[in-house]
Structure formats: C-alpha cells, structure tokens
Amino acid sequence: MKTLVLAVAIALLGSVAFAGGSWESVKVESLTLLNSTDYELVVVPEQSRSEYKDPYMGNCARFIVKGSYSWLHSWRFREDVTRENHKAALAYIQQAQTTRMPILLGWMGTGFVATDPTNQCVVRSRALQLLTEQGQTAVISYHNAV
Numbered sequence: 001m002k003t004l005v006l007a008v009a010i011a012l013l014g015s016v017a018f019a020g021g022s023w024e025s026v027k028v029e030s031l032t033l034l035n036s037t038d039y040e041l042v043v044v045p046e047q048s049r050s051e052y053k054d055p056y057m058g059n060c061a062r063f064i065v066k067g068s069y070s071w072l073h074s075w076r077f078r079e080d081v082t083r084e085n086h087k088a089a090l091a092y093i094q095q096a097q098t099t100r101m102p103i104l105l106g107w108m109g110t111g112f113v114a115t116d117p118t119n120q121c122v123v124r125s126r127a128l129q130l131l132t133e134q135g136q137t138a139v140i141s142y143h144n145a146v
Contacts, residue, residue: 021106021107021108021109021111021140022052022054022106022107023104023105023106023107023138023139023140024045024046024054024057024104024105024106025045025046025102025103025104026043026044026045026046026057026063026102026103026104026105027043027044027046027100027102028041028042028043028093028096028097028100028102028103029042029043029044029062030042030097031090031093031094031097033090033094036087037068037069037083037086037087037090038067038068039065039066039067039068039090040064040065040066040067041064041065041067041093042062042063042064042065043057043062043063043065043105044061044062044063045057045058045060045061045063046102056107056111056112056120056123057105057121059120059121060120060121061121062121063105063121063123064121064122064123065112065123065124065125065141066115066122066123066124066125067124067125067126067127067128067141068125068126069083069086069087069126069127069128070126070127078108078129080129081127081129081142085128085129085130086127086128086129088130089128089129089130089139089140090128092130092137092139093139103137103138103139104136104137104138104139105138105139105141106138106139106140106141107140107141107142107143108129108140108141108142109142109143109144109145110142110143110144111125111140111141111142111143112124112125112141112143113143113144124143125141125142125143126142126143126144127141127142128140128141128142129141129142
C-alpha cells in the first residue's frame with residue numbers, strides 16, 4: 001500500500017511540475033514565416049549548466065517548432081496571449097536570427113506537443129507570447145490552456 005501511495009504522489013508531483021513553465025537559452029538556426037502568424041522555427045538549445053533537463057528540449061540537438069496562432073484555442077489562453085503578442089514574439093525571434101543573439105524559448109502548461117511520437121524534437125505550438133519578467137525577455141509557447 002505504501003508503494004502505491006508513493007507512486008501516485010510521484011506521478012502527481014511530476015504532472016504538477018510539468019504544468020508550470022520554464023525557458024531555455026537557444027540559438028535561432030532558422031525562422032520561416034509562412035504568413036503573419038504561421039511559422040517554422042529551428043533552434044539549437046544551449047548546454048545547460050544545471051542538472052535540470054528541460055522536458056521538451058532537453059534531449060534535442062535541434063528543436064523544431066511548427067506553429068501558428070490558433071484562433072480556435074485563443075479563448076482558452078491567458079488574456080495577454082494575443083495575436084498581436086504572438087506576432088511580436090515572431091518579430092523578436094526574427095531579430096535574434098538576424099543578430100545571431102541567443103534567446104530564451106520556453107513553455108507554459110502544455111507548451112508544445114510532438115507532431116510525431118517517435119520524434120519528440122519536432123513539436124507544434126498554438127500561440128507564442130513575448131514575456132518580460134524580472135528583466136529577462138522570453139518567447140513562451142502555449143499549446144493547451146493553462
């Protein structure tokens with residue numbers, strides 16, 4: 001019985017931690033804009049100095065995001081996750097690509113979903129948010145409501 005309780009507690013703690021959010025430093029390899037909101041982003045995650053391994057990018061040499069701003073799902077996101085903010089995030093990524101400066105790329109809730117279960121390094125996003133917090137600017141991805 002103790003083993004079952006411990007297993008359930010570990011599973012719940014893992015899902016709670018996963019429901020939060022995080023960001024990692026990445027180098028933008030390419031950004032292809034398909035229109036004003038659809039894009040394909042290829043980044044190279046920088047090596048982390050900590051023991052923390054990002055659940056999305058942690059095992060990827062290259063991380064590919066195929067995304068758009070989803071009107072259908074937008075009512076389920078935070079109110080500051082807007083089409084305008086999504087477009088601002090794309091402009092920020094485009095500027096980073098031009099200047100070759102690393103950016104912080106992250107996720108909130110279920111920020112990404114793999115397009116193919118056998119390749120966790122190619123994901124889908126339904127919205128981006130340009131977020132400045134504690135003096136740091138990050139591009140945050142959303143896939144499902146937070």
